[in-house]
Amino acid sequence: MSLTLSRMLLDRFFPDAGEARPPTDWKETPEAHVFxxxxxxxxxxxxxxxxxxxxxxxxxxxxxxxxxAKDGHEEEDAVRWHCRERVGSRALETQFRLPEDAAADEVRAAMADGVLTVTVPKRKGGKKRQHGGNKPVCCRFWP
Amino acid sequence: MSLTLSRMLLDRFFPDAGEARPPTDWKETPEAHVFxxxxxxxxxxxxxxxxxxxxxxxxxxxxxxxxxAKDGHEEEDAVRWHCRERVGSRALETQFRLPEDAAADEVRAAMADGVLTVTVPKRKGGKKRQHGGNKPVCCRFWP
Structure with missing residues (x-):
């Protein structure tokens, strides 16, 4: 079973198991990779x-x-759930290995209406990326 | 197979079939039904x-x-998709039959960060709702 399918089934039938992976579109244009x-x-x-x-x-x-928990009515004893489908109570995590043509040092991120857009421009002239070493580089790419 | 399960499987394995049903939480507090x-x-x-x-x-x-289609790079010939999981290209529709204690004429709706919240207060003193007749009442309950 492929990793994608097994994660999909895990997410669907065991929605509280570990981190959720957000639904993602990844498209490549002539100029950039857009997630x-x-x-x-x-x-x-x-x-x-x-x-x-x-x-x-x-x-x-x-x-x-x-x-x-902050938005009121969270005295759980007095609350009755009729339907609970949102994955809002779980942590989210996903990762993608960027292709060789990605200008990883020019990543930009934006958020609107609950959708995160991450744009990774492509390097001009077919230059390959410089690896940043083994140390994780942790940053927020908001403008 | 229950309707809920069959819809869930349909949504998961045939994501382009008809309208999508948005993941929903419905909780009942002492004062209201909150979707x-x-x-x-x-x-x-x-x-x-x-x-x-x-x-x-x-x-x-x-x-x-x-x-x-409005947000650029939509010359589809020049676009290559690596991953396409979001249901963004489908119409959404869902409906819920409100319980007898719902004050349907006091519905309020709000939206933030891609989450729609609809609050239907409960009638005081156990009064039952007045049906509006057979004609659909179409309105937007934004404040």
Missing amino acids: RMDVPGLAKEQVAVELVDGRVLRVRAGNKQDAA | RMDVPGLAKEQVAVELVDGRVLRVRAGNKQDAA
């Missing part, structure tokens, strides 16, 4: 967009239970 | 929150392909 991820309920400050080892794009978000 | 739905990528103006026949809460959103 879009659905992260509903999260504000910009709650999402970390990181570059690990100069070649792996990693997106992480903390456990959203904290945020949900 | 939260993940609708990432949608603005308030793109979502219709409706009351049908005075008893069915219906949430609909148009096909998001139109919005996606």
